[in-house]
Amino acid sequence: MKKLLSFFAIVICLKTAHAARVDTVDVPSARMNKEIKAVVISPEHTKATHVLYLLHGYSGKYSDWVRRAPRLADLVDAYGFMVVCPDGGYDSWYWDTEQADYQYETFITRELLPYIERSYGVGSDRFNRGITGLSMGGHGALYLAFRHQDLFAFAGSTSGGVDIRPFPNNWNIKQRIGSYHDHPNAWNEHTVMGLIHLIQPGNLQLFIDCGTDDFFFDVNNRLHEQLTYHNIPHHYLTMPGKHDWNYWSRSIDFQMAFFNQCFQRTEATK
Template identity: 75%
Template sequence: MMKYIFLLLVTIAGMLPLHAATVDTITVQSVRMSKDIKAVVISPENKKATSTLYLLHGYSGNYASWVQTAPHIKQLVDTYGYMVVCPDGGFDSWYWDTETTDYQYETFITKELIPFVERQYKVGSDRVNRAITGLSMGGHGALYLAFRHQDLFAFAGSTSGGVDIRPFPNNWSMKKRLGDYHEKPAVWNAHTVIELTHLVKPQSLQLFIDCGTEDFFFEVNNKLHEKLTYMNIPHHYLTMPGKHNGEYWARSIDFQMAFFAQCFQDQNAKK
């Protein structure tokens, strides 16, 4: 599939439309967390989308982070014709359900956000019309949710993802959510992507993972790639020069969205 992704990128380079997709900010009530949560919804202009990509932000970000980091995402949505939803995942949720009632973001996305979006926008409600990816904390979150909810997602990815949290036990508020790593290693293992690969069922998920070679998450992404390869779990793995920053993500989203465009296109061709 990688050769098709590169062909798509070459093709769209000279085809990005001058007009842009419709960008809405919606509010979704989370009954589980007893609060309203915002999300950005990017819809292709003058075209009915049937598929949806859920695009997760990183640590300290919010629902608007992706359109600020990569403004051309609107043109990509118009070109590919599927909808993109960027939910607010909290400052430091890592997209887990934790013991505190105000941090139930796994439940929010899988049981509250997806049904709301599909009712509101009349997009496809089967798993082959859903994909999920994200950056950094959101890259971890996307794979974490996809591995645990293969009934919901057929396609998943990660860019610069924190796919193994254990080498960073004192960073990014994680021990506030999970406890101290040295006291609760089993809890940390249960909440890190690289320890959940056993959940992936044969031919269940199509995966695309990328990371910059100067990124502090580069080694953990390599380790995940090696483990997936060892376990014979098909996936696409791309490395490019780049750091853990917006400049890299504004570039990597082109590859991510091209991958999911090909996935959705292949599924539609089978119908």
Template identity: 70%
Template sequence: MKNILLFVVSFLVFGHSRAAQVDTVAVFSVGMNKTIKTVVVLPEKQQARSVLYLLHGYSGNYSNWVNNAPQLKELVDRYGYAVVCPDGGFDSWYWDTKDQNYKYETFMIKELIPFIESKYKINADRAHRGITGLSMGGHGALYLAFRHQDLFASAGSTAGGVDIRPFPNNWNMKQRLGSYDANKSAWDEHTVMELTHLVQPGMLQLFIDCGTEDFFFGVNNKLHEKLDYLNISHHYLAMPGRHDWNYWSRSIDYQMAFFNQCFLTQSKTK
């Protein structure tokens, strides 16, 4: 199995300036009884057939990606698919929990996806949906993709917190799940590392990357090793970098090139 990223990112130089369309929409969540802001980036010169859901990290919001990685708009124009950045709350981890204010899995799966595909006429099938994100959002992307392979054909994570259990006192997770020592089963059920058994052969194209100086580098390496052990095909990329926007704004180039290849491959097999 080849786990090293096999594609090469091509940095094209355009002869003229192009500007993707950036919308900020309000999506009402019935489950949480609140409106959730979402950035939608659309290619300027063509109708998007595919969509990448791009999730922010802990303490972030819907505007983080478009503000901190400004080349995102150029990449959308280059590849011709839409990017959707929902607000995942300060510390949701994109889970459903007992707290009515934290039903973000339901929001993503049952409310956001139908809204986006209806409003923007994007193809409503798994072959044209991908999901990735950074840090908390990297965990959220893989968590949602593993649990909903009927909806996603490709998934990724950049610097993702792919195993939450080594960090039992961080990022408000015990407020959502209870303390780790008293609620181990809940933590196991809500961490990507313990959901790999859900991945069905050939169902997901996966790309995981992390900076070598990142505090999540260890758990990403362990996930890579576990996927290898289970013979789950995936691409894994380790680059110099810390847990910051210097790294994430570089990694998005590789992430979006990967999803472009996924969408092109899926389209050819349709």
């Protein structure tokens, strides 16, 4: 609790007078045979060594975060780490599926990370990487982090769809992995709630938040309860708010402060 309160204090006190650099890049995906756009936000006066991969939600795109939460650029400049917002497709849920143009797990983990690290000279160790996102992207961030603990040491989610099973007819999920009725095992294997057993003790630092009026509030509470039951340390924050940009424009402050603390601890141990 003290650690959580300490980064709350950082959020409250944070001020900046700088402007981060915002680039849009085309990242080649050999797996999907196309180029995929990403926004790269770099601190203006600091050479970044750490990167936070920040994922958008269902029906969104790569530019959502920088357009809808412009304070993000100020936070990047204040904290001194890079933020990368890749395009995850309209409804990919950041999975690899049987459809050739839905290979976003491979894109993020095997194509985007090397491209960013090669192009920007940032660190390539798991302790240099964090991943989080909103809604579909919150699910995607935890899904990828749980499955790729060799790549990520820090992960988060804001208003994440962390259990897809209560929503069998929503958000084109059954178009990606089949219907829940016919393919229950696929749904269990593609939902964050079904992957808790993959977390190795002490391997991931986690921060999860959700608004109390969000339609994903109940599944986030259940995830919190399951993580607690399995003795998996994590930070869990609830605040008033719905599933909208009013909430995410506030929650990004806490997300960024959490990852800053993670990266700062990494630097302190070197």
